[in-house]
Amino acid sequence: xxxxxxxxxxxxxxxxxxxxxxxxxxxxxxxxxxxxxxxxxxxxxxxxxxxxxxxxxxxxxxxxxxxxxxxxxxxxxxxxxxxxxxxxxxxxxxxxxxxxxxxxxxxxxxxxxxxxxxxxxxxxxxxxxxxxxxxxxxxxxxxxxxxxxxxxxxxxxxxxxxxxxxxxxxxxxxxxxxxxxxxxxxxxxxxxxxxxxxxxxxxxxxxxxxxxxxxxxxxxxxxxxxxxxxxxxxxxxxxxxxxxxxxxxxxxxxxxxxxxxxxxxxxxxxxxxxxxxxxxxxxxxxxxxxxxxxxxxxxxxxxxxxxxxxxxxxxxxxxxxxxxxxxxxxxxxxxxxxxxxxxxxxxxxxxxxxxx
Amino acid sequence: xxxxxxxxxxxxxxxxxxxxxxxxxxxxxxxxxxxxxxxxxxxxxxxxxxxxxxxxxxxxxxxxxxxxxxxxxxxxxxxxxxxxxxxxxxxxxxxxxxxxxxxxxxxxxxxxxxxxxxxxxxxxxxxxxxxxxxxxxxxxxxxxxxxxxxxxxxxxxxxxxxxxxxxxxxxxxxxxxxxxxxxxxxxxxxxxxxxxxxxxxxxxxxxxxxxxxxxxxxxxxxxxxxxxxxxxxxxxxxxxxxxxxxxxxxxxxxxxxxxxxxxxxxxxxxxxxxxxxxxxxxxxxxxxxxxxxxxxxxxxxxxxxxxxxxxxxxxxxxxxxxxxxxxxxxxxxxxxxxxxxxxxxxxxxxxxxxxx
DNA sequence: ATGAAAGCGCTAACAT
DNA sequence: ATGTTAGCGCTTTCAT
Numbered sequence: 080x081x082x083x084x085x086x087x088x089x090x091x092x093x094x095x096x097x098x099x100x101x102x103x104x105x106x107x108x109x110x111x112x113x114x115x116x117x118x119x120x121x122x123x124x125x126x127x128x129x130x131x132x133x134x135x136x137x138x139x140x141x142x143x144x145x146x147x148x149x150x151x152x153x154x155x156x157x158x159x160x161x162x163x164x165x166x167x168x169x170x171x172x173x174x175x176x177x178x179x180x181x182x183x184x185x186x187x188x189x190x191x192x193x194x195x196x197x198x199x200x201x202x203x204x205x206x207x208x209x210x211x212x213x214x215x216x217x218x219x220x221x222x223x224x225x226x227x228x229x230x231x232x233x234x235x236x237x238x239x240x241x242x243x244x245x246x247x248x249x250x251x252x253x254x255x256x257x258x259x260x261x262x263x264x265x266x267x268x269x270x271x272x273x274x275x276x277x278x279x280x281x282x283x284x285x286x287x288x289x290x291x292x293x294x295x296x297x298x299x300x301x302x303x304x305x306x307x308x309x310x311x312x313x314x315x316x317x318x319x320x321x322x323x324x325x326x327x328x329x330x331x332x333x334x335x336x337x338x339x340x341x342x343x344x345x346x347x348x349x350x351x352x353x354x355x356x357x358x359x360x361x362x363x364x365x366x367x368x369x370x371x372x373x374x375x376x377x378x379x380x381x382x383x384x385x386x387x388x389x390x391x392x393x394x395x396x397x398x399x400x401x402x403x404x405x406x407x408x409x410x411x412x413x414x415x416x417x418x419x420x421x422x423x424x425x426x427x428x429x430x431x432x433x434x435x
Numbered sequence: 436x437x438x439x440x441x442x443x444x445x446x447x448x449x450x451x452x453x454x455x456x457x458x459x460x461x462x463x464x465x466x467x468x469x470x471x472x473x474x475x476x477x478x479x480x481x482x483x484x485x486x487x488x489x490x491x492x493x494x495x496x497x498x499x500x501x502x503x504x505x506x507x508x509x510x511x512x513x514x515x516x517x518x519x520x521x522x523x524x525x526x527x528x529x530x531x532x533x534x535x536x537x538x539x540x541x542x543x544x545x546x547x548x549x550x551x552x553x554x555x556x557x558x559x560x561x562x563x564x565x566x567x568x569x570x571x572x573x574x575x576x577x578x579x580x581x582x583x584x585x586x587x588x589x590x591x592x593x594x595x596x597x598x599x600x601x602x603x604x605x606x607x608x609x610x611x612x613x614x615x616x617x618x619x620x621x622x623x624x625x626x627x628x629x630x631x632x633x634x635x636x637x638x639x640x641x642x643x644x645x646x647x648x649x650x651x652x653x654x655x656x657x658x659x660x661x662x663x664x665x666x667x668x669x670x671x672x673x674x675x676x677x678x679x680x681x682x683x684x685x686x687x688x689x690x691x692x693x694x695x696x697x698x699x700x701x702x703x704x705x706x707x708x709x710x711x712x713x714x715x716x717x718x719x720x721x722x723x724x725x726x727x728x729x730x731x732x733x734x735x736x737x738x739x740x741x742x743x744x745x746x747x748x749x750x751x752x753x754x755x756x757x758x759x760x761x762x763x764x765x766x767x768x769x770x771x772x773x774x775x776x777x778x779x780x781x782x783x784x785x786x787x788x789x790x791x
Numbered sequence: 792a793t794g795a796a797a798g799c800g801c802t803a804a805c806a807t
Numbered sequence: 808a809t810g811t812t813a814g815c816g817c818t819t820t821c822a823t
Contacts, residue, residue, distance in 0.1 A: 080548055080572055082800055093810050098802060106808055123572065128549040129488040130800035133815050138485060139550060140528065148510045148517070149713065158504050161531050170546060172496070173529045175517050190526060192436055193484040193816095194495060216436055216479070302717045331717070338719040357505065358714060361658045361687070363694040438816055449794050454818060462792055486816035489799050549800095 081122040090118035101126065140170040141384060142195040144183060146203040148175045150300065150328065151356050152373075153201065156223070159377030160199060167385050169196065178204045191218035197384045199223050202271055210234060219387035223380040226274045228413055235387060235409040237379040241353070244369040244417035245278025248323050248351045251367070251419055253286040255427045257321040257349060261312035262290060263333065265300040265326035275325040275353055294319065298329055305332025313340065313348075320348065320428035327352035327359045327368055334362060334424060345426035355420055364423035376414045383412055437478040446474035457482065496526040497740060498551040500539060502559040504531045506656065506684065507712050508729075509557065512579070515733030516555060523741050525552070534560045547574035553740045555579050558627055566590060575743035579736040582630040584769055591743060591765040593735040597709070600725040600773035601634025604679050604707045607723070607775055609642040611783045613677040613705060617668035618646060619689065621656040621682035631681040631709055650675065654685055661688025669696065669704075676704065676784035683708035683715045683724055690718060690780060701782035711776055720779030732770045739768055 087094045092111060099105040100115040107115075118124070128139050141164050145153045161171045172195055176183035183205045191198050197219040200210065210220045214234070222236035229242075252260055262279060266272040276295075283290050296312055298304035305324055309332065313319055324330035330352025337348045344350055344364055352359060355370035387410075443450045448467060455461040456471040463471075474480070484495050497520050501509045517527045528551055532539035539561045547554050553575040556566065566576045570590070578592035585598075608616055618635060622628040632651075639646050652668055654660035661680055665688065669675055680686035686708025693704045700706055700720055708715060711726035743766075 083802095084800080094801075095803085095811080096809060099809090102802090104802095108808055111808080123568075125544055125549065125572070127489075127800050128546065129485045129494060130549075130815090131802075132485040133483075133489055133817085134800075134802040136802095136815065148514050151507060151510070154504045154507070154510045157529070158531060161504070161529070170528055170530075170550065172526055173513070173517070174526075175514060188481055190484065193481065193486075194526065212479075216481070335717065335719050361691065363691050439818095440816080450817075451795080451819080452793060455793090458818090460818095464792055467792080483816050486799090487818075489801085489815090490817040490819080492799065492818095 080127070081124045082127070083124070086115065086118045086122055086124045089122060090114045137388075138192070138194055138196040139168075140172050140190075140195045141197045141199060141381075142172045142174050142186070142190055143199045143201070144174045144176055144186065144203040144205060145201050146176050146178050148173065151358055152326075152328075152354060155356060156201060156373055156377055159374040160223075160381060163378045163381035167381060176203050176205065180204055180206050180209075184209045187213045192216050197221070197388050199380055199384060202226075207232070207234070219384055221380050221384045221387070224376055225411070226271065228411070231408060231411055233409060235383055235411065237376050237383060237412045237414055239371055239376060239414045240416055241272075241371075242274040242278035242281070244353045244371060245275035245280075245323075245325065246282045247278075247369045247417060247419045248353060249279040249282025250285070251421070251425065252321045252323060252349060252351060253282060253288070255321075255349065255425060257428055258288060259316065259319045260290075260294060260321045260323055261309065261316075261319045262295045263305055263308045263312070263322060263324040263329045264295065264297050265304060265324055265329040267297070267299055272325040279323055279325075300326050300328055302328050302332040302335065305329025306336045307332075309333040309336035310340070321425070322348060322350045324350070324352045327354045327356045327366060330366055330368065330424075331358060331362055334364070334366070344424050346429055349425040349428070351425055353417070360422075362424075367422045367425040368420055369417045370420045371417050372414045379412045379414055383410060386410075436483070437480045438483070439480070442471065442474045442478055442480045445478060446470045493744075494548070494550055494552040495524075496528050496546075496551045497553045497555060497737075498528045498530050498542070498546055499555045499557070500530045500532055500542065500559040500561060501557050502532050502534050504529065507714055508682075508684075508710060511712060512557060512729055512733055515730040516579075516737060519734045519737035523737060532559050532561065536560055536562050536565075540565045543569045548572050553577070553744050555736055555740060558582075563588070563590070575740055577736050577740045577743070580732055581767070582627065584767070587764060587767055589765060591739055591767065593732050593739060593768045593770055595727055595732060595770045596772055597628075597727075598630040598634035598637070600709045600727060601631035601636075601679075601681065602638045603634075603725045603773060603775045604709060605635040605638025606641070607777070607781065608677050608679060608705060608707060609638055609644070611677075611705065611781060613784050614644060615672065615675045615677075616646075616650060617665065617672075617675045617678045617689075618651045619661055619664045619668070619678060619680040619685045620651065620653050621660060621680055621685040623653070623655055628681040635679055635681075656682050656684055658684050658688040658691065661685025662692045663688075665689040665692035666696070677781070678704060678706045680706070680708045683710045683712045683722060686722055686724065686780075687714060687718055690720070690722070700780050702785055705781040705784070707781055709773070716778075718780075723778045723781040724776055725773045726776045727773050728770045735768045735770055739766060742766075 087097045174186040191213045225236035225238040226241040228238040296308040298308035322333040333350045352368040359366040443453045530542040547569045581592035581594040582597040584594040652664040654664035678689040689706045708724040715722040
């Protein structure tokens with residue numbers, strides 16, 4: 080690979096001039112610029128990104144930490160992030176932590192600030208302390224999908240009102256007339272889907288219902304998780320007429336369980352999820368769900384990250400604990416509200432329940 | 436972020452020694468090593484990857500070019516690649532070309548050789564000339580899923596016998612007794628799925644059938660593509676009893692179309708795909724498909740790429756066209772054979788066809 | 792066993 | 808408008 084100086088020699092100028100031409104900085108004569116460009120073309124020169132990064136003190140990539148790239152949500156999200164990142168002149172490094180905080184830490188330690196200028200975090204199972212440390216080392220961190228807008232995480236984030244999402248899903252089911260609703264909390268990690276669950280409980284309360292523990296299951300955030308949880312739920316109480324899952328994947332699993340049990344969706348069992356991932360549209364029957372502004376959140380996250388990068392290119396402020404001192408609270412953007420998308424997986428319960 | 440020299444100063448040694456300690460090269464005294472490690476710990480030092488890359492003349496990442504990260508095949512594949520890459524000490528940069536050769540070229544030009552040490556290419560819609568150029572510039576390229584083992588691409592590759600895959604799918608359908616089979620070639624890009632199609636034709640011939648053009652549709656490699664192709668096919672000839680799609684996604688779409696048409700799968704319509712992506716297992720009925728050794732191919736590809744990187748760290752050989760000159764043919768590894776996975780989407784046709 | 796010095800390819804002041 | 812000089816943070820001979 081030819082280097083800058085080779086191009087310079089070839090064009091009979093100095094490296095600095097070539098650099099200026101290439102980045103349209105400084106003043107360069109028309110004739111010189113032409114000669115330089117010619118030399119670049121002739122030699123097939125491409126700038127060495129690592130060298131440039133080193134000289135500029137900035138990195139050409141941003142990192143996206145995801146917990147499981149196999150979950151179809153992440154590719155959709157990553158796609159949006161990648162677009163936004165590219166638009167801002169960055170490449171995207173995808174760090175798949177595989178739900179392993181150790182691996183997550185390893186990634187952060189290695190790339191943050193040296194290969195990547197900033198870090199985007201989805202609901203990866205990461206230690207907040209690690210993230211703060213990364214921040215303190217000078218690589219901005221943005222949480223991409225903060226679930227509790229009312230409860231700031233102490234890190235910059237884009238928040239989505241998932242409590243509202245849970246509420247909308249619940250209210251939809253109640254309005255349809257469901258009274259015995261199985262709930263699948265699609266997250267092994269305690270707390271992550273708490274807001275969604277709380278929202279559902281809000282809706283139940285508003286309808287004068289409560290949510291007995293017997294109707295709630297914790298499950299892995301996978302089709303299979305939803306599948307087993309549903310069978311379990313239905314075994315415990317066959318009179319359940321609807322399933323609310325805090326994520327689409329388990330909701331899809333619920334539909335499968337219904338199919339295997341010989342239950343018709345939505346006649347025998349209604350199913351509603353949250354997110355509106357692609358497979359939700361593509362299932363048969365198509366899944367009713369609460370759509371979350373994925374692409375918007377991705378763009379906001381990249382924008383926020385860029386601002387932080389531009390704003391703080393210097394060393395991290397003081398050595399003192401940022402959270403403890405009187406610094407301004409980290410920024411938070413709120414993405415637009417989730418929206419109910421009614422498709423074919425929900426309907427009024429077949430026989431009205433006798434309850435109450 | 437602390438630098439090497441700061442650590443050195445802190446430990447009362449020179450940068451070179453710290454470097455040696457950190458990479459366990461050269462000889463270092465026990466006592467010194469301890470002091471250095473202490474300093475590293477105390478300062479929270481992390482090596483600057485871009486600087487190291489520059490000094491070493493190598494890059495810490497490899498790039499994976501994919502045409503559409505939204506296609507569920509790629510995440511599965513990327514996951515396997517990422518594991519293998521990490522094991523070899525590389526990070527993974529995912530380059531989503533979005534089926535756009537322009538964008539693909541832009542990625543190649545920018546990162547290959549400067550940010551990424553090598554490039555892995557899936558069936559991204561890329562110009563081979565661009566890939567050869569990348570290679571010539573010193574960044575090895577490996578094709579991850581070459582479809583025609585008999586027909587070397589002129590680039591290093593790991594090949595999968597997709598013709599066999601098509602054959603297995605076809606034979607399965609014929610054995611079940613199907614005679615009127617709709618074929619969906621799931622690729623807008625002419626040629627990419629040719630081997631799969633040829634394999635199917637092999638099977639048809641062997642069963643004494645031919646494949647009328649009226650029974651073949653070209654479609655986008657998506658659920659929706661398969662959906663419309665199936666409706667189209669069935670409209671053209673309602674007596675079709677089975678669909679073979681060259682990829683799982685369109686096959687899944689075929690099942691949806693059947694559902695929307697009130698057709699029972701597999702009683703009224705059998706469906707078979709190729710690949711065995713996750714959603715194939717998760718659909719209802721579960722999709723019969725020909726499983727392709729995805730993870731194995733990913734690992735082979737990374738291994739091959741590493742070998743090329745180690746083997747050719749120097750400038751690319753001559754300026755002459757590598758393909759034209761008498762150089763050894765690029766390496767090709769063959770991944771193990773595809774296997775038929777019979778699930779619930781195929782069965783004997785309901786009424787035996789009268790044909791022939 | 793450790794240090795000194797040069798250099799990877801580029802950018803960024805500052806001169807001229 | 809172009810050239811000169813440092814230096815980014817690290818590795819790598821080669822001395823000592």
